[in-house]
Amino acid sequence: MGARSTGREAALQMLFALEQGTSSAERVIMHYWRLTPGDPEGREYADRIVRGVEKDLKKVDETIRKASVNWRLERMARVDRNVLRLGAWELMNGGDVPRAVILDESVELAKRFGSEDSSAFVNGVLDRVAEDLGRVDRDRAAASKAAAPGGKGGGGGGGGGGHRPAKRGARRP
Incomplete structure (x- = not known):
């Protein structure tokens, strides 16, 4: 699976968590990556999606x-x-x-x-x-x-x- 594909999967999991709780995107992102390893390119793409969805x-x-x-x-x-x-x-x-x-x-x-x-x-x-x-x-x-x-x-x-x-x-x- 490519970096963007793994990034999208991580973003989906973070969006799901974001919707369930009262945390901001930044807190969800920080917590997610503390528990889940990820390659830098996929991680950057996931973070961009999560921040973007929250903002827009x-x-x-x-x-x-x-x-x-x-x-x-x-x-x-x-x-x-x-x-x-x-x-x-x-x-x-x-x-x-x-x-x-x-x-x-x-x-x-x-x-x-x-x-x-x-x-x-x-x-x-x-x-x-x-x-x-x-x-x-x-x-x-x-x-x-x-x-x-x-x-x-x-x-x-x-x-x-x-x-x-x-x-x-x-x-x-």
Whole structure:
């Protein structure tokens, strides 16, 4: 597992702890790393996410609310809610990380820590968040441009690279 992947996992655990208690992000971060070893790059990335989510929580939650039609944030499973916060914050602030990577990593966290339905739910909501934010990966943008009338490339850009959202309740292969 790469440094950012382990950082995201640590960030999820810290966000979960942050939501359960009355401590600040700084105290949760300090306590977490006192008990858990981590490589410096993953640790730095995790800390950045946790601090960012705490700082931008209202904006992050509002973004999730808009994307999660018929789901109140407060009624979501705690794990799902925090995976969504992590992924939404990254989509809002992680310009160097491709959309597909953020969605795939979030889905993996949901599979690992959530319920059987968590991964499809997280995938669907974060895909809507990404669309709402205008986050289109370069591969998807190039394929769309090539497929547009007058675009170069003669069609569909069959090289993959785009992220296909799962329908709610659908299983990914």
